[in-house]
Amino acid sequence: MTAWHFFKHLNCTPALQLIRSSAFSLSRYSSSLFFVSIHTTAPDQWPPRAQIKNAHANSSTPSSSSLAVQSMASPVPVPANYVSVLLRCNKDISDMLAEALLSFGASSVTMNEDDVCPGTDEICVSSIFLEGEDINTSISYAADSIGLKEIPRYEVKILEEDDWMKGAQESFHPVEVTEGLWVVPKWTTPPDSQATNVILNPGLAFGTGDHPTTKLCLLLLHDCIKGGEYILDYGTGTGILAIAALKFGASFAVGVDIDSQAIASASQNATLNNIGPDKLQLHLIASQTSSSSRDEWPFSVVEGKNASEIETVTHKEKYDLVIANILLTPLLNLAHQIIFSAKPGAIIGLSGILSEQVENVLQNYSPFLEGIEVSKMDDWACVSGRKRKNIGIC
Amino acid sequence: MAAKEILTRRPVAATIKLTVPAGGARPAPPVGPALGQYRLNLMAFCKDFNARTQKYKPDTPMAVSITAFKDNTFEFTVKSPSVTWYLKKAAGIESGSGRPGHVTASTLSLKHVYEIAKVKQNDHYLQNMSLEAITKSIIGTANSMGIHIVRDLD
Numbered sequence: 001m002t003a004w005h006f007f008k009h010l011n012c013t014p015a016l017q018l019i020r021s022s023a024f025s026l027s028r029y030s031s032s033l034f035f036v037s038i039h040t041t042a043p044d045q046w047p048p049r050a051q052i053k054n055a056h057a058n059s060s061t062p063s064s065s066s067l068a069v070q071s072m073a074s075p076v077p078v079p080a081n082y083v084s085v086l087l088r089c090n091k092d093i094s095d096m097l098a099e100a101l102l103s104f105g106a107s108s109v110t111m112n113e114d115d116v117c118p119g120t121d122e123i124c125v126s127s128i129f130l131e132g133e134d135i136n137t138s139i140s141y142a143a144d145s146i147g148l149k150e151i152p153r154y155e156v157k158i159l160e161e162d163d164w165m166k167g168a169q170e171s172f173h174p175v176e177v178t179e180g181l182w183v184v185p186k187w188t189t190p191p192d193s194q195a196t197n198v199i200l201n202p203g204l205a206f207g208t209g210d211h212p213t214t215k216l217c218l219l220l221l222h223d224c225i226k227g228g229e230y231i232l233d234y235g236t237g238t239g240i241l242a243i244a245a246l247k248f249g250a251s252f253a254v255g256v257d258i259d260s261q262a263i264a265s266a267s268q269n270a271t272l273n274n275i276g277p278d279k280l281q282l283h284l285i286a287s288q289t290s291s292s293s294r295d296e297w298p299f300s301v302v303e304g305k306n307a308s309e310i311e312t313v314t315h316k317e318k319y320d321l322v323i324a325n326i327l328l329t330p331l332l333n334l335a336h337q338i339i340f341s342a343k344p345g346a347i348i349g350l351s352g353i354l355s356e357q358v359e360n361v362l363q364n365y366s367p368f369l370e371g372i373e374v375s376k377m378d379d380w381a382c383v384s385g386r387k388r389k390n391i392g393i394c
Numbered sequence: 395m396a397a398k399e400i401l402t403r404r405p406v407a408a409t410i411k412l413t414v415p416a417g418g419a420r421p422a423p424p425v426g427p428a429l430g431q432y433r434l435n436l437m438a439f440c441k442d443f444n445a446r447t448q449k450y451k452p453d454t455p456m457a458v459s460i461t462a463f464k465d466n467t468f469e470f471t472v473k474s475p476s477v478t479w480y481l482k483k484a485a486g487i488e489s490g491s492g493r494p495g496h497v498t499a500s501t502l503s504l505k506h507v508y509e510i511a512k513v514k515q516n517d518h519y520l521q522n523m524s525l526e527a528i529t530k531s532i533i534g535t536a537n538s539m540g541i542h543i544v545r546d547l548d
């Protein structure tokens with residue numbers, strides 16, 4: 001596939017324009033070669049599996065950029081073009097300047113504790129701007145709005161998205177959730193080879209075994225699964241719960257999520273744990289709740305598949321155990337689907353909720369569940385119960 | 395910085411400020427780059443932030459202030475948008491009046507103000523104020539923006 005399709009529509013010069021227009025920073029970047037990360041202009045399209053890195057561009061003739069395109073097999077998020085701006089300003093006004101920058105187009109502002117310049121009252125404030133923002137204008141408006149007489153000196157650095165993605169992944173270590181159950185990153189050897197080890201490469205999906213809600217759900221699965229069950233994992237993320245359930249002896253699991261990155265991560269993790277499509281199926285569904293409309297879609301829509309697939313995924317009374325580690329609002333909105341898909345007497349586990357939100361969940365689910373238990377860890381809770389046998393839901 | 399007062403004695407690496415839509419934190423800009431550079435657990439932040447902002451209408455821009463500690467742990471506080479943001483949204487206008495007191499930008503009813511007050515009461519720095527006091531403060535802000543508050547809109 002040619003990368004030119006991306007670049008015909010892209011204005012690939014925003015980074016170049018701001019370099020030309022900012023008066024101060026060019027001495028460091030006067031060489032004509034630099035690296036930019038480019039992203040497509042349609043952020044809601046799932047990009048084809050290629051990531052564009054290392055575009056060498058000559059600052060005077062941006063149209064003659066040549067590109068190296070690498071394709072990656074692992075889940076690829078939309079590459080983002082963004083810029084880090086380092087400003088110096090007086091310590092007293094740093095807070096105000098931060099707020100002002102945020103109002104005028106910065107996507108985030110960071111004050112590093114160690115960057116207090118010795119001997120002066122100045123402190124370094126770094127700010128991230130996304131592609132398309134006119135940095136010079138934003139900074140001058142921000143400075144103006146707090147009454148500074150002149151624009152503070154600043155430096156511009158272009159950042160690769162890999163910088164932050166790598167940083168985010170570094171926080172994943174092997175976790176012993178309970179005795180005999182470990183969740184291990186793909187790049188580490190399991191500390192206990194005899195234990196049940198769930199191997200994961202999380203990418204940018206949720207579920208590494210570290211979070212209290214994941215642990216609560218894993219413990220619930222560990223206690224409840226006897227063998228041979230059909231599992232539904234709503235909001236599967238990395239697939240950790242579905243995969244663990246299969247390792248505990250369940251015979252078949254279905255994982256659904258509204259995030260395509262989650263499905264990509266989960267399918268990779270299934271392979272890492274030698275689980276094939278005969279044991280685990282993953283489905284991408286569209287989010288039911290859109291922020292603008294209060295009109296509920298009658299059912300989630302399976303992307304690219306026809307309506308009868310929905311029935312297959314959340315089939316009436318098909319599952320012995322339904323686990324949903326999401327958030328309060330989707331749990332309430334999906335209550336019908338969650339109950340509907342469980343067999344009478346099946347176990348239903350709900351998490352991703354704070355302790356203070358348990359009451360709300362109980363109010364909505366207690367008509368349908370019996371034997372309700374609430375387990376807690378830190379500020380988080382998991383509500384579980386069995387579906388009542390005689391409910392008149394069709 | 396206000397966040398410092400409630401900190402434990404862990405050494406602070408940085409303070410990060412950004413705006414994130416309620417319930418909409420994702421491991422992508424603006425959250426990704428801002429937190430990733432300090433090796434913070436992105437997914438844990440997203441889960442935590444999203445859970446704590448469930449009570450707000452989705453996509454409401456929340457002002458977040460994150461304190462990143464040197465051991466890669468973090469704490470954060472969340473503030474709902476400013477009263478001016480809510481008033482502009484309720485009135486459907488982009489900016490307040492250029493001449494408040496003389497030129498009215500828009501009109502809102504007490505019911506709007508009351509709804510805004512109920513949301514703002516969730517902000518922890520306002521928890522000690524009575525609903526009535528918050529409402530009065532909002533009316534004051536509305537007046538300074540040239541938004542006229544009436545008892546009932548017909």
